[in-house]
Amino acid sequence: MRMTVLASGSKGNSAVVSSSGTRILVDAGLSCRELMRRMAMVGENPETLDAILITHEHADHVAGLPVLARKFGIPVYFTEATHRAWVRQVTPQKRTTYAQWLEQRKAEMALRDEELVRSYAANACGAPNEAPDEHFFVPSAESMSEGSSEADKASEEHNAVKLAAAAAEDLCDEADAPAVKKSVKDNPSYLPVVEYFRAGSHLAIGDIDILPFTIPHDAADPCGFVFEAEGIRLGFATDLGYVPQNVKMALKNCDALLLESNHDLEMLRDGPYPWSVKQRVLSRVGHLSNTATAEFLTRDYDGGAAYVILAHLSESNNLPEMARLAAEQAIGDRLSLLGNKILLAQQAEPMQPLCL
Numbered sequence: 001m002r003m004t005v006l007a008s009g010s011k012g013n014s015a016v017v018s019s020s021g022t023r024i025l026v027d028a029g030l031s032c033r034e035l036m037r038r039m040a041m042v043g044e045n046p047e048t049l050d051a052i053l054i055t056h057e058h059a060d061h062v063a064g065l066p067v068l069a070r071k072f073g074i075p076v077y078f079t080e081a082t083h084r085a086w087v088r089q090v091t092p093q094k095r096t097t098y099a100q101w102l103e104q105r106k107a108e109m110a111l112r113d114e115e116l117v118r119s120y121a122a123n124a125c126g127a128p129n130e131a132p133d134e135h136f137f138v139p140s141a142e143s144m145s146e147g148s149s150e151a152d153k154a155s156e157e158h159n160a161v162k163l164a165a166a167a168a169e170d171l172c173d174e175a176d177a178p179a180v181k182k183s184v185k186d187n188p189s190y191l192p193v194v195e196y197f198r199a200g201s202h203l204a205i206g207d208i209d210i211l212p213f214t215i216p217h218d219a220a221d222p223c224g225f226v227f228e229a230e231g232i233r234l235g236f237a238t239d240l241g242y243v244p245q246n247v248k249m250a251l252k253n254c255d256a257l258l259l260e261s262n263h264d265l266e267m268l269r270d271g272p273y274p275w276s277v278k279q280r281v282l283s284r285v286g287h288l289s290n291t292a293t294a295e296f297l298t299r300d301y302d303g304g305a306a307y308v309i310l311a312h313l314s315e316s317n318n319l320p321e322m323a324r325l326a327a328e329q330a331i332g333d334r335l336s337l338l339g340n341k342i343l344l345a346q347q348a349e350p351m352q353p354l355c356l
């Protein structure tokens with residue numbers, strides 16, 4: 001089996017998991033063009049992908065999804081709830097044309113960004129050099145109705161604008177396929193093939209067996225995965241607020257483990273995010289801190305993986321060496337030259353393919 005992380009972090013996530021006969025793209029959170037560029041860098045060919053498997057509907061996991069799937073006719077696997085949530089995100093409101101809706105969203109977001117900058121300035125933390133990188137929390141319609149805050153609304157708008165902009169920009173890539181173009185015009189959520197899976201139920205894509213498992217995160221129906229083929233097990237879990245029992249069970253006996261190590265608690269607490277965003281990142285449906293990941297590695301990890309890949313590191317609230325140190329200390333004397341090699345998945349460039 002082989003795994004190649006193309007990108008990891010709140011600006012986009014994607015990885016290729018393959019056996020000798022099957023290739024799966026896990027999430028497509030960069031633009032189609034960038035995904036293609038990074039795949040070319042690591043010797044992967046998008047035309048040979050058998051499936052795109054989606055963990056959850058946040059923009060950093062689906063930004064390039066529709067264009068990539070349409071361009072190469074790749075089947076997309078979601079849970080039904082995640083698919084529904086994604087369709088809602090990419091579908092314009094009724095009685096508004098797509099172009100009007102896009103303009104309206106952009107205008108709303110420009111306003112929102114100005115307000116955010118003003119609120120940063122007011123908090124005397126200095127002007128941020130970037131927007132909060134955990135702005136991809138998109139509350140479901142249900143959770144929005146339970147007293148949603150301004151930050152929640154901002155997050156949702158960010159997500160919608162990002163997705164719409166990505167789709168609009170990438171439409172030009174599809175100009176040579178008039179039938180697809182017409183389908184997209186009629187229905188922005190059009191995908192050539194959609195397949196559903198359910199957390200807790202195995203599915204097979206080619207010769208890869210996949211066990212999706214529920215993770216606690218602020219999305220409609222977020223999942224992690226265990227991939228198994230050719231006697232190798234690969235665990236995959238990012239975007240989770242804590243590590244519940246079902247995740248601990250799923251991640252046993254893995255030969256490689258890709259695990260979130262999102263933030264350093266102190267950096268997050270002292271950092272530039274608005275209080276409401278900090279609360280959400282820290283919450284039970286937010287992201288795993290270095291400390292929480294270390295705790296899992298100390299208490300629950302069986303020590304059997306050749307590689308432990310730390311992923312979804314925050315660029316604002318973490319340092320790669322802090323994440324690495326916390327994991328190394330947690331693994332302690334189980335670290336060896338042969339196994340438990342700790343690697344860091346990066347945002348800006350793909351990792352070398354891992355062969356298992």
Ligand SMILES: [Zn+2]
Binds near residue numbers: 010013239312
């Ligand atoms: Zn994410």
Ligand SMILES: [Zn+2]
Binds near residue numbers: 056058137217219239
């Ligand atoms: Zn997420």
